[in-house]
Amino acid sequence: xxxxxxxxxxxxxxxxxxxxxxxxxxxxxxxxxxxxxxxxxxxxxxxxxxxxxxxxxxxxxxxxxxxxxxxxxxxxxxxxxxxxxxxxxxxxxxxxxxxxxxxxxxxxxxxxxxxxxxxxxxxxxxxxxxxxxxxxxxxxxxxxxxxxxxxxxxxxxxxxxxxxxxxxxxxxxxxxxxxxxxxxxxxxxxxxxxxxxxxxxxxxxxxxxxxxxxxxxxxxxxxx
Amino acid sequence: xxxxxxxxxxxxxxxxxxxxxxxxxxxxxxxxxxxxxxxxxxxxxxxxxxxxxxxxxxxxxxxxxxxxxxxxxxxxxxxxxxxxxxxxxxxxxxxxxxxxxxxxxxxxxxxxxxxxxxxxxxxxxxxxxxxxxxxxxxxxxxxxxxxxxxxxxxxxxxxxxxxxxxxxxxxxxxxxxxxxxxxxxxxxxxxxxxxxxxxxxxxxxxxxxxxxxxxxxxxxxxxxx
Numbered sequence: 001x002x003x004x005x006x007x008x009x010x011x012x013x014x015x016x017x018x019x020x021x022x023x024x025x026x027x028x029x030x031x032x033x034x035x036x037x038x039x040x041x042x043x044x045x046x047x048x049x050x051x052x053x054x055x056x057x058x059x060x061x062x063x064x065x066x067x068x069x070x071x072x073x074x075x076x077x078x079x080x081x082x083x084x085x086x087x088x089x090x091x092x093x094x095x096x097x098x099x100x101x102x103x104x105x106x107x108x109x110x111x112x113x114x115x116x117x118x119x120x121x122x123x124x125x126x127x128x129x130x131x132x133x134x135x136x137x138x139x140x141x142x143x144x145x146x147x148x149x150x151x152x153x154x155x156x157x158x159x160x161x162x163x164x165x166x167x168x169x170x171x172x173x174x175x176x177x178x179x180x181x182x183x184x185x186x187x188x189x190x191x192x193x194x195x196x197x198x199x200x201x202x203x204x205x206x207x208x209x210x211x212x213x214x215x216x217x218x219x220x221x222x223x224x
Numbered sequence: 225x226x227x228x229x230x231x232x233x234x235x236x237x238x239x240x241x242x243x244x245x246x247x248x249x250x251x252x253x254x255x256x257x258x259x260x261x262x263x264x265x266x267x268x269x270x271x272x273x274x275x276x277x278x279x280x281x282x283x284x285x286x287x288x289x290x291x292x293x294x295x296x297x298x299x300x301x302x303x304x305x306x307x308x309x310x311x312x313x314x315x316x317x318x319x320x321x322x323x324x325x326x327x328x329x330x331x332x333x334x335x336x337x338x339x340x341x342x343x344x345x346x347x348x349x350x351x352x353x354x355x356x357x358x359x360x361x362x363x364x365x366x367x368x369x370x371x372x373x374x375x376x377x378x379x380x381x382x383x384x385x386x387x388x389x390x391x392x393x394x395x396x397x398x399x400x401x402x403x404x405x406x407x408x409x410x411x412x413x414x415x416x417x418x419x420x421x422x423x424x425x426x427x428x429x430x431x432x433x434x435x436x437x438x439x440x441x442x443x444x445x446x447x448x449x
Contacts, residue, residue: 014291015291015293015294018289018290018291018294018298019294019297019298022286022290022298022301022302023301026301026302026304026305029305029309030305030308030309033308033309033312033313034312036316037312037313037315037316037317040315040316040317041312041315041316044315044316044319136411136414136415139411139414
């Protein structure tokens with residue numbers, strides 16, 4: 001009886017040790033790969049972020065390191081954000097020349113549409129990119145720059161032109177195209193870009209303040 | 225080494241007899257999610273093949289050191305570690321390829337076909353055979369994915385190979401085929417239910433073909449369709 005228990009125990013110990021050795025080898029392999037690849041991956045991610053920023057804000061507009069100008073702003077209704085979001089302040093020769101805002105269109109056809117919006121010092125949109133969305137493939141996903149050039153029509157628009165009442169899709173009497181059969185998605189994006197411009201108008205003075213690294217103004221209305 | 229016959233039978237097994245998509249019905253989760261166009265399907269298929277070949281080879285290499293009782297946890301550990309290593313290495317060293325296949329690699333970890341082949345084949349066979357088997361199985365899955373992707377893309381958007389520029393660069397944009405010009409689109413085909421329906425039809429066609437072949441072999445006469 002006791003010898004049977006002993007054999008069972010010995011067996012359990014043996015398999016336990018083998019499992020442990022495999023876990024150890026697996027962990028070592030992962031730690032090694034992680035250590036080897038991490039610098040390259042981080043560099044690649046920064047590069048990708050920089051490339052994305054330069055898509056919404058032309059590189060000619062600024063001479064500062066846009067990535068390191070990143071600031072965090074509290075949630076704001078005009079940005080559609082429910083969590084703190086990031087913005088990047090562009091300067092040329094020390095002068096404020098533009099900003100890239102992270103915004104959310106909360107009323108897409110299937111949930112949030114995450115946007116990156118570039119605005120120059122005069123309040124003109126320099127570019128818009130959809131960075132994440134769950135719109136219907138083949139129907140509402142043409143807002144994605146990889147699928148169509150639809151978002152390009154925002155470039156050069158401001159609150160001065162078209163007038164605020166024309167910041168709508170064509171179907172609602174506005175100036176922005178939308179494809180038949182999928183108006184909810186573009187409607188949400190147009191609305192979000194317009195609110196971002198409103199946000200910019202409200203905070204422009206703080207963006208243009210010469211002191212670098214200053215925290216942006218707290219949002220006037222924050223939702224819980 | 226392996227003989228030509230073994231090689232052929234492994235491929236016949238993977239591509240036709242035990243096709244993972246149509247016969248074994250394993251790993252359907254990513255299969256149904258990703259097969260909404262041909263390019264996505266091809267990318268996922270190739271990524272799966274790569275991961276299966278690597279994990280089958282590794283499992284087969286250590287099969288004599290793994291006690292039977294703990295083989296599943298050990299295989300899961302090997303596959304998970306290997307997939308993560310492939311994911312990290314691709315991200316760091318072949319970044320353009322990673323941008324295309326990257327989102328599919330974590331999906332593959334959840335794909336039971338990888339574990340199934342490790343347990344059913346690689347745990348009992350030599351490394352070379354296991355790798356060949358994994359490649360054959362992966363290619364079988366890739367074929368089904370491509371057919372499914374083509375059906376859904378034509379029915380859903382009226383195109384073929386849309387998104388090819390994401391894989392082969394802007395120059396490839398001209399390869400997109402507009403099979404049905406001015407097509408309004410058929411949403412159901414693109415959404416998940418379309419995947420179930422299309423796969424069901426494919427399995428039915430495969431079963432019908434096999435039944436017919438068996439019947440023909442039994443009677444020795446051609447059967448009226």
